[in-house]
Amino acid sequence: MSARAIFTRPARLAAIAPYVWMALFFLVPFGFVLKIALSQTAIAQPPYLPVFDLTAGAGAIKAAFAALSLDNFRLLVSDDLYIFSYLRSLVVALVSTSILLLIGYPIAYGMARLPQRWQAIAMMLVIIPFWTSFLIRIYAWINILQHDGLLNRILLALHLVASPLVWLSTDSAMYLGIVYSYLPFMILPLYAVLAKMDPALLEAAGDLGAEPRSAFWLVTFPLSLPGVAAGVLLCFIPIVGEFVIPDLLAGSDSLMIGQTLWLEFFTNKDWPVASAAAVVLLALLVAPLVFYDRLQRRQLESNH
Amino acid sequence: MTEQAGIVTEDAANGADAEAAKPEPPAVAEAEAAKPEPQAVVEAEPVKPEPPAVAAVDVLKPAPPPAAAADMPLLRIEAVVKKFGAFRAVDRLSLDIRSGEFFALLGPSGCGKTTLLRMLAGFETPDEGRILLDGKDIAQVLPHQRPVNMMFQSYALFPHLSVRDNIAFGLKRAGMARAEIAARVAEMVALVKLEGLEKRKPDQLSGGQKQRVALARSLARRPQVLLLDEPLAALDKKLRESTQLELMELQRRLGMTFIIVTHDQEEAMTVAGRIGVMDAGRLEQVATPRELYEAPASRWIAEFVGDVNLFDGEVETREDRRLVIATRDAGSIVVAEPRQPLTKTTVCIAIRPEKVKLSRRGPASDAVHSHAINRLEGVVTDVGYLGGLTSYKVKLDTGAVLRSSMANTARLDIDAYSPGQRVVAWFTPDDGVVLEQ
Numbered sequence: 157m158s159a160r161a162i163f164t165r166p167a168r169l170a171a172i173a174p175y176v177w178m179a180l181f182f183l184v185p186f187g188f189v190l191k192i193a194l195s196q197t198a199i200a201q202p203p204y205l206p207v208f209d210l211t212a213g214a215g216a217i218k219a220a221f222a223a224l225s226l227d228n229f230r231l232l233v234s235d236d237l238y239i240f241s242y243l244r245s246l247v248v249a250l251v252s253t254s255i256l257l258l259i260g261y262p263i264a265y266g267m268a269r270l271p272q273r274w275q276a277i278a279m280m281l282v283i284i285p286f287w288t289s290f291l292i293r294i295y296a297w298i299n300i301l302q303h304d305g306l307l308n309r310i311l312l313a314l315h316l317v318a319s320p321l322v323w324l325s326t327d328s329a330m331y332l333g334i335v336y337s338y339l340p341f342m343i344l345p346l347y348a349v350l351a352k353m354d355p356a357l358l359e360a361a362g363d364l365g366a367e368p369r370s371a372f373w374l375v376t377f378p379l380s381l382p383g384v385a386a387g388v389l390l391c392f393i394p395i396v397g398e399f400v401i402p403d404l405l406a407g408s409d410s411l412m413i414g415q416t417l418w419l420e421f422f423t424n425k426d427w428p429v430a431s432a433a434a435v436v437l438l439a440l441l442v443a444p445l446v447f448y449d450r451l452q453r454r455q456l457e458s459n460h
Numbered sequence: 461m462t463e464q465a466g467i468v469t470e471d472a473a474n475g476a477d478a479e480a481a482k483p484e485p486p487a488v489a490e491a492e493a494a495k496p497e498p499q500a501v502v503e504a505e506p507v508k509p510e511p512p513a514v515a516a517v518d519v520l521k522p523a524p525p526p527a528a529a530a531d532m533p534l535l536r537i538e539a540v541v542k543k544f545g546a547f548r549a550v551d552r553l554s555l556d557i558r559s560g561e562f563f564a565l566l567g568p569s570g571c572g573k574t575t576l577l578r579m580l581a582g583f584e585t586p587d588e589g590r591i592l593l594d595g596k597d598i599a600q601v602l603p604h605q606r607p608v609n610m611m612f613q614s615y616a617l618f619p620h621l622s623v624r625d626n627i628a629f630g631l632k633r634a635g636m637a638r639a640e641i642a643a644r645v646a647e648m649v650a651l652v653k654l655e656g657l658e659k660r661k662p663d664q665l666s667g668g669q670k671q672r673v674a675l676a677r678s679l680a681r682r683p684q685v686l687l688l689d690e691p692l693a694a695l696d697k698k699l700r701e702s703t704q705l706e707l708m709e710l711q712r713r714l715g716m717t718f719i720i721v722t723h724d725q726e727e728a729m730t731v732a733g734r735i736g737v738m739d740a741g742r743l744e745q746v747a748t749p750r751e752l753y754e755a756p757a758s759r760w761i762a763e764f765v766g767d768v769n770l771f772d773g774e775v776e777t778r779e780d781r782r783l784v785i786a787t788r789d790a791g792s793i794v795v796a797e798p799r800q801p802l803t804k805t806t807v808c809i810a811i812r813p814e815k816v817k818l819s820r821r822g823p824a825s826d827a828v829h830s831h832a833i834n835r836l837e838g839v840v841t842d843v844g845y846l847g848g849l850t851s852y853k854v855k856l857d858t859g860a861v862l863r864s865s866m867a868n869t870a871r872l873d874i875d876a877y878s879p880g881q882r883v884v885a886w887f888t889p890d891d892g893v894v895l896e897q
Contacts, residue, residue: 359583360616362603364630364681371604374629378620 349383789860
């Protein structure tokens with residue numbers, strides 16, 4: 157009996173549903189973005205040229221195709237504003253993800269070792285911030301970090317500083333905001349892996365002469381790598397494209413690609429360049445995703 | 461059986477014979493077995509009445525380690541208590557285990573046997589008492605510093621490491637040289653017959669193969685004591701039985717001390733030289749398998765180990781080392797007087813089903829001492845054919861139900877009884893055990 161035969165018709169329909177979804181809400185819009193990225197900016201409605209008009213006949217469509225060009229992509233690689241934006245995004249994502257891993261791993265590890273009853277409570281504590289709007293939480297940080305904010309007032313009251321420090325509009329504030337916002341995305345996959353690990357494995361390591369520290373590095377850590385990979389990607393990818401946090405908390409002297417994109421789109425009204433920037437960003441992020449996919453495949457294969 | 465020597469000594473002698481039949485018993489063992497009053501090795505529980513223990517004969521011990529003094533056991537557990545909250549998982553338990561012994565801790569789930577084993581491995585710390593290994597108290601020593609290894613019930617193989625690396629794990633931690641590790645791993649792989657699978661990951665192995673890797677891994681460091689926590693529970697029956705024999709063979713060959721925890725009494729009886737039966741954190745009896753079965757120390761043991769017919773009654777008369785006991789359900793029963801004098805007159809008689817023979821007319825008078833035979837008449841109600849055995853339930857005329865199991869020694873069913881048939885069930889005075897509790 158072939159494997160296909162066990163799927164009934166509704167099951168097969170359900171199986172193609174995600175592909176239909178992806179085609180409708182990802183591939184088609186991406187096609188639009190790609191097309192705009194290959195167009196030229198224009199003072200028109202919509203603000204780019206050429207425009208495909210399916211009613212104008214085959215000749216007009218042919219002419220529209222001929223008008224597409226890679227000029228916008230050339231601009232992206234020749235203007236260091238964009239290159240610096242991409243680089244800054246990657247650096248910020250890399251640094252934040254490293255900090256997140258360093259903070260998230262011990263928290264997830266601690267959670268996984270709590271008694272069962274406390275694990276559920278710890279899990280709630282990690283998730284509860286999601287109940288408040290993300291934007292409100294970032295504004296709350298502005299409140300805390302501003303010149304006469306809570307942080308400076310506490311520091312002054314404790315006589316740790318003589319005059320208020322500048323927190324807001326610095327990279328530190330941005331990193332703080334990013335780490336704060338993304339921490340649950342790092343903790344949860346790590347916790348999931350660590351919590352299901354058989355405690356007998358650590359006992360076995362101890363029994364075979366491994367002291368607790370080497371038992372961690374020889375057993376726990378290698379076995380938690382799938383969780384590390386999931387957490388790192390869940391944080392790294394959205395942080396590269398992050399717009400709100402750097403815009404609200406960081407200074408304006410250097411921009412992340414998300415901010416540059418926003419400026420091109422809304423301030424410069426240059427839709428084609430903004431679209432090209434988005435396409436390049438997507439291409440950059442496909443690489444780690446492909447890597448993760450291969451990692452997971454290997455994991456699955458080794459299980460069979 | 462003309463001399464009514466008492467069931468205990470008779471069984472003890474049989475036990476010693478069986479032990480002595482094993483290969484290469486050291487001279488000490490025979491000498492010990494020959495003693496008329498063998499001393500008890502184990503002080504199970506001072507409060508409890510001492511089980512009629514015989515010296516456990518260490519036939520399996522090839523060479524005692526030099527550190528172990530002549531009468532000092534390899535492992536001495538002294539009044540150990542382990543509490544979980546208010547619950548006493550292990551309750552003032554004392555036990556001696558000799559070097560080279562294959563010892564089984566048997567008991568129902570929750571009796572504390574696994575907790576005891578985990579204290580020996582160092583995963584739990586006793587609240588009170590001492591655990592002496594080779595004379596040194598290891599109760600507070602961390603697991604990775606103990607010369608003891610454990611084979612886990614779940615095997616606990618490292619899923620990210622190959623068979624070879626799993627076995628080498630403990631050797632690397634011990635700082636062994638690379639070449640030596642390779643040699644030891646090869647030796648272990650050969651020992652458990654896993655040649656050719658060294659590079660596989662645990663996920664690519666069958667249950668039986670995983671079990672072997674776990675065994676090889678725990679043996680690789682050549683521990684002074686190997687702890688086995690329900691090592692065969694995950695295997696199917698056939699594989700379990702063959703693995704039991706292999707474990708025994710292995711233990712004999714290596715001369716190592718094995719302590720196995722199991723809830724399976726057949727397994728304990730098959731593999732172990734001595735069995736400690738635990739209940740509610742205490743040792744109820746420590747004895748050889750035969751003693752445990754034929755001379756259980758208590759009613760609880762008699763019921764826990766194997767099947768048994770139990771009859772409550774009062775001692776009527778005592779003469780010529782025979783007791784006549786008036787039972788409520790089966791009339792008067794004659795049994796041999798136990799070696800230790802009874803302190804109470806209210807007792808319980810335990811008779812194993814295979815000791816109860818069935819016949820149409822009762823035993824021929826010259827076959828046994830007819831004056832001392834117990835004859836109970838009744839009707840067969842249930843017949844369970846089990847292949848080698850047939851188990852019968854007989855409803856006695858007095859109202860009680862008696863279980864009997866008879867070996868099917870003949871291929872044709874001339875010996876078989878069918879439901880509704882009237883039979884005589886009989887057993888000798890030596891077949892019953894008198895229990896006070």
